[in-house]
Amino acid sequence: MTDDDRSLSTLGRIALGLGLALQATEDFRDMEDTVEYAESAGVPMPETLAPLASGSMVAAGLGITLWRLPRLATAAAAGFLAVVTPTMHDFWNAEGDGSGDRLAFFGNLAMLGGVLVFLREAWRRD
DSSP: OOHHHHHHHHHHHHHHHHHHHHHHHHHHHTHHHHHHHHHHTTOSSHHHHHHHHHHHHHHHHHHHHHTSSHHHHHHHHHHHHHHHHHHHOOGGGOSSOOHHHHHHHHHHHHHHHHHHHHHHHHHHHO
16 A cells, blocks of 8 residues: 555544434434434334444544544444434335435435445454
């Protein structure tokens, strides 16, 4: 890998990690709405699991950004996105047009793709 490749990869990793962390911090701006949304999607114990999930995504995003515990950080982000994306943003079951959930679904899908690339990178580096 050349220095240019490393620089571009590092820039992409920082952008992805910060994007994940900052998006998750938005949940804390109005946790009541976040809990209500989780409850409406059938999440058990939403008052506990919603803030826990948001906090873990902040930590995972920061771990990816700083490349600290990269296997754990990328695996946590991948697990979160793999579970949350189809369950919380199931636009195909939405009443009405479901455009907000469709947008969130495909945004999360793109983030999951990026996270999987860096998950592979984390396992390659030993």
